[in-house]
Amino acid sequence: MDFLMEIIAKINSFLWGPVMLFFLVGTGILFTLKLRFIQVRKIKYIWKETFGGVFKKSDKPDEDGISSFQALTTAIAAQVGTGNLAGVATAIAAGGPGAIFWMWVSGFLGMGTIFAEAVLAKVHTEKVDGEITGGPAYYIKKGLGSKFLASFFAVSIVLALGFMGNMVQSNSISDAVYTAFNVPKLVTGLVVAAIVGLIIIGGISRIASFTAKIVPFMAGLYIIGGLVIILSNYVEILPAFKMIFHGAFNPMAATGGLIGASVKEAFRYGIARGLFSNEAGMGSTPHAHAIAKVKHPGQQGLVAIMGVIIDTGVICTLTALVIITTGSFSTGLTGASLTQEAFTSGFGGFGSTFVAICLFFFALSTIISWYYFGESNIKFIFGKKGITPYRILVLLFVVIGTAMQVEIVWELADTFNGLMVIPNLIALLGLTSVVVNIFKDYDEKLKNKEL
Template sequence: MKEIIDTINGIIWSNALIFLCLAAGVYFSFALKFLQVTYLREMIRLLFGGQSSDKGVSSFQAFAIAIAGRVGTGNIAGVATAIAMGGPGAIFWMWAIAFLGAASAFIESTLGQIYKEVNNGQYRGGPSYYIEKGLGMKWYAMLFAFATILSTVIFLPGVQSNSIALSANNAFDIPVHYTGIAITLFLGLIIFGGVKRIGKVAEVVVPFMALAYILMAVIIIIINITEVPAVFALIFKSAFNMEAAFSGVFGMAIAWGVKRGIYSNEAGQGTAPHAAAAAEVTHPAIQGLVQGFSVYVDTLFVCTATALMILFTGQYNVVNPEGGFIVENLPGVPFGPEYTQYAIGTHFPAIGKGFVAIALLFFAFTTIMAYYFIAETNLSYLTRNKSSKWAVRLLQAAILGTTFYGSVKTAEVAWTLGDIGVGMMAWLNIIAILLLRKPAFKAWEDYKKQKKEGKTPVFKAKSIGIENTDLWK
């Protein structure tokens, strides 16, 4: 079975997908004139605008739900994996895919807003909706919906619960099945409360967990301030094959940097548009900008915090593709959250393992919450205002089951299944947003035009030639 899973993963995550992700980011960045730089201040300002309503969440709540999905195991264990398999240079490629991916995130999230609709009294939207309405390809939309439900309910939750359980076991000697039971029960309490409760939990937990983690990283950076130039030089030299020690993993640095970058920040993957569509805003481009900034928060802030802690302290190994290790500073330690636990433990031995275990609990648990929100949105698309209580209950039971199962299975299998899930959605969504780029471009030009005229941007789809929108007449 493992060989079959590995083969499927190898096919999905071929060089073609890596090229597609990078190429889409480059294209959208140039087409949008690098709005991820020129409109950075606007991105931050819009975070706190707008209010929630009976149908939707506030702009900040949508941002928090998206960050809950983006910031997870990938920010701790995923970064460690990228370094272990691709060397320090993989971090540069994670930065690159975040910078370019912010433009892709703008496109997909703007489209999510343009083509959203009201189902059972709540805003719903995402790739399935914009594929059907924008491209007129219902079969493609249904394929994405099924693939996303499969990924977010079956493949992806296990990665998060597995990392929570392993780090808790490493820090506190808690048996993994005890941790699995606890997080499954708590998840049930939240998801049975619906989308609004997910938004309320996310807006409280996400900022707290991210700031605490980044603060720890800042402390370690200050302690190692004299090493900053050397560490950044190591990252850049390794990224461009100029560091002799890591020349054997140059290609792996690109592959694993992009792979783990997308897994972490989800740019172009098609997950964030679900949260973006749930926001109550006056113009789709507002959520496009907000979600573009969330990619920065995930990778440039949280992933970088992990990477610097690991590299400053030298608590990592780098695998040699031909066998053995290029660097083996932690003999016998598997790549994963343990790298970060040892890194923090270097300076704070009393709290290192425990701090990472708690941070990972917050990161990974809120990600599972976001997965459920995404799965429910795609189920809502498939049922379209029909009575679907039994289907929702089945969905809830399934994600609770896979969350528990993931906590007790091996990390390697969990990560491989997670990669398959991410890859499936990325293929389907990036192709879709490339085909459907024009409505997003029109919305962006309309937003800029109204801003230049001193107006508060209000979107009217038909006035700029966009059809098949339910809510922007």
């Protein structure tokens, strides 16, 4: 087992090394420039397209898709997960508070990438057995013209998210619930599998309805909790921002030598954890945006940008400020333990329970969304007949994940995550001109008040 872990770890160090980060960041820079800083120029329309039609009754889920807002909440359910708690803490522990500056940079650039993903997914949809479906596998096959790369992506994401990733999420839930309430892990696994089963059996209509309700609730709960702690330490807010900006370029001076981080580490961990959190360029969230009922693909592209704003700009930033303003970053802890320590510092004994509750909702919603992303690719490979076996396997993996050591599962999930990014980035770069032309068309229709 140790030998296998060593091999997988070496593969991941290559897959997620400087080359992958260079291409992910480079793709973000390319689309940011090609789209002329769309994330800044169109901020008014990003807000309008996201929240303007939230309560439209005509946009109920059906065989033609789901509402734009439901597509966003399904995407955010995947983006906002354990990474927002553990990933941010890991970045700070390894790269110092300055890592958060680079996390913001990765989020800013990722907005260009995720716009491109959402637009291409919306353009290249198919009806599979009467249901609208889309995602990178479809735009790789139809747009790029490569069935091999499309199939490679489809297999990779089913393994990465549908199976391996959901084992990790269920394990995170069972650990948190056991720590806070002493509930046996297997019991938690069976309960989570039952909840997931009841939701996914209803298809995308029930999944979209669930995420539209749970995402605003869980995000609101976490934001309120984080703000209470940050505001109670208000005298540390300005020093925290100073440490973030100063630490991005001079980590040792920013922390007084408490964290022996270099600029290279702050940059590496900030960029990497930011990309892993908002998933821009990874090819996961386009599955949700593909089935949004909008008049123009550009509209859903702008909505996708809001997902990164909420994930990285709001949730990740709140986690970072809680950790820094409470001084917990200097405790030597890392990952979820560091975040838990920060909330315990602010809330006392209730802090551990609060983190467990948030983690439960974050991970549960991620399982639901990742299941759907995998289902879209099961349809691509096998058609609708593959859905029932896939559902059964996902629920089994959810239960199994709670009862095992997940180090090797984490590593395997990272491996297949890396593998699925490669064909997605190839497609994004190969179809750059398509994205630019669609944005120009959207811009023109906007000026002529046709949208």
